[in-house]
Amino acid sequence: MTRPPRKPRKPVASGAISDRVLEPAAEAELELTWKDPPGFWGWLVTTDHKRIARRYLVTAFLFFGLAGLGAVAMRLQLSKPENTLLSAARYNEIFTMHGTTMMFLFAVPIMEAVAVFLVPLMIGARALAFPRLNAFSYFVYLAGALTLWIGFILNIGPDVGWFAYTPLSGPEYSPGHRSDIWAQMITFTEIAALAVAVNLTTTIFKMRSPGMTLSRVPLFVWAMLITSIMTILALPAVMLASSLLMSDRLLATQFYNPAEGGDHILYQHLFWFFGHPEVYIIFLPGLAFVSSITATFSRRPVMGHIPMVLSQIAIGFLAFGLWVHHMFATGLPHLGDSFYTAASMAIALPSGVQIFCWIATLWAGKPVWKTPLLWVVGFIVTFVIGGLTGVMVASVPLDLQLHDTYFVVAHFHYVLIGGAVFPLFGAFQYWFPKFTGRLLSETAGKWQFWLFFIGFQLTFFPMHILGLLGMPRRVYTYPSGLGWEPYNQIATLGGVMLFTSVLIFVINVLVSLRRGALAGDNPWDGPTLEWATTSPPPPYNFMLTPVVDSREPLWEHREELPVMEGLSTAKREVLTSSPSEAEPISRQASPEPSIWPFLSAIATTIVLLGTIFSEWALVWGALPLGVVLTGWFWPKRPRAGGEAQ
């Protein structure tokens, strides 16, 4: 074959200024090109990032509910001394399921889901870079989540804590398959999360609208980019930790067996090399939501855009230098302890810079106190408290006193719920109209916020005191007379308020889906590109490709948005651009809907579940996996010497 003629590498500038979008026939063709097949088949084969993100959101939220019910059960058990509501063994299972579900089935996937929905819209793209990979990731995630919870229902759920330390999780102390289920759930969910991370990274670097240079990338997208890169670098560590654990259990390898030269501390290093960045993988998207909400409801751009971006990058770097502060109690060398103490304190600085930038934005703006902004204020208050207790436990002597007490439980709930769940509920309220076309009720939203904010402080603040009084984590009961009862009772009361708050949210969503006020394209007068399209957006996102010349394109161009034409309406096509300057480079084909991601997820599930029982599943399981992957990538071009298929 001879070299095809090269086409010009730059788009042709149009001299004409026109109000037209597409001709009606072209618009109908575009709709047809990007439309999914109808019904359940369409649900299975869709590659639309918005549909997949919505199902990710719903699934992750269901697991949030299940893990929350586990939390309520634990709080009821601890509400009085020597309670017999739960047995010790059941309590172990429930706190393991609670932590594992919250971290792996809720926090990471739901943050990625919001990004999967919004990032292509915010950068003006028609789709994600790898739509089928995105569909595959959801089904693999779902299979991992079902593995964990079906295991729990069948009474073979894990009971070794969310980080499954060896030797407790190893072959000697955890016979049966409880630990295997935990370890393979890790593999499922990490494959899914990594697939999304690669997808988002490529999409952000390569598919931004013309003119969206790196300096014009919204803070939301920056945060998601850094989160995705962190995910790529951090998650292999937990996959390795859990795979070696599986291997010790299944193949009698000796990685974590000190009697044969292995080491339990190796497991902790691998786990926390993932585990600490994981906190920021959950928290950085929270910052993304806060930045978007703060700008829109302060009616001005976020103060200090460049320091904000640099702070996020700094967090990304520093997050990988802190993992040992989870291991101070293991007796590591003092010099190492000092380094990790310093690094743990240092990361408070970029977090602080961002807090001050948001406060300055609110100060300099004209705040509109809608519900999303209440969640931002709730976030700032709660997260600052959690950050301060984090600085406290970064100090080795104090950490040794507080290690494995309720003080640590209080700290990480302040950071994780404060840093991620508060912004997440704000994000739901803010972007719900874009997700569904309808607004959530403001009144119900305010009830939800105040119940959640007060309930949260009542639940978790007393735990600081319980920790200082010496109450250890992960105990299913405690004797009376230690002075712990009132704090536990307050915490349980707060837990009930949290439960009520979430119930109000669920009712608000269900009612608003049917009766919520119609939102229109841009109900909040938001500045970023997702508000330029309809609510909910069409399958192709934008009829024409937006052109960007500022960080707040919709505030810059209130009357009409500059766009480029020329992407095909007859076939799925996306525009690719240069990583830094976002100069248009090419039009590349985007995949059609396909059943193969679903079938590949099933084949992956067979391999991963098979290896719980036999190492040979890796061998025989490779065959169906190879078949479905071949089907996935089967070429659609004509046969050599024949006609198109």
Add this chain to the structure above:
Amino acid sequence: MKTRIVGDVSALPDHEFGLKSIVWWGLLGFMAIESMGFVLAIGAYLYIRGINDSWPFPPDQSPALLPGIVTTILLLASEVLNRWTARRAKAYDERGVKLGVTGMIAAGVIIIIARFFELPNLHTRWDVNAYGSVTWLLMFLHTLHIITDWADTGVMGGWLFTHKMEPTQFSEVYDNCGYWTFVVVSWLPIWALVYLAPRFM
């Protein structure tokens, strides 16, 4: 909202090579994930080495050098062919690409056979002690990469002959060559650890 047309992208090409192609960026992402896997496995090797006095554990012997050297030479030689294939792909040379990919499939078979001569000559098993476990871990991870990329090249090579080649296929072959380079380069530190560390560390 209202729009104002300021340009037309229809004249842009429909495929690109390397860093200009989104598929290549996806591959970069997966290579980054796998590189982290290798780095952490190497870290685990060095960690376990650091906490033990002898390496390998008696009575294990160090791995025999020759099979590892043979595989390394074969991998490096395949890289010459691989780079040539990548250049042919960028030049849209259909015949050269078909020849190169066929050669790479054959090279893959030879390298996999060579790898299976390496394994018994490691002089340890995965289940005897932590030295054996971590040595086999490194070998397993790299062998998995060889096999999966060979299978991928095989399927892609088959389609080059059964289906018409269009410009995007040259970009796909180019990307696949990039991945094989990763497989070759990642072997070098693993080879050094598996074969030299038991002798010199």
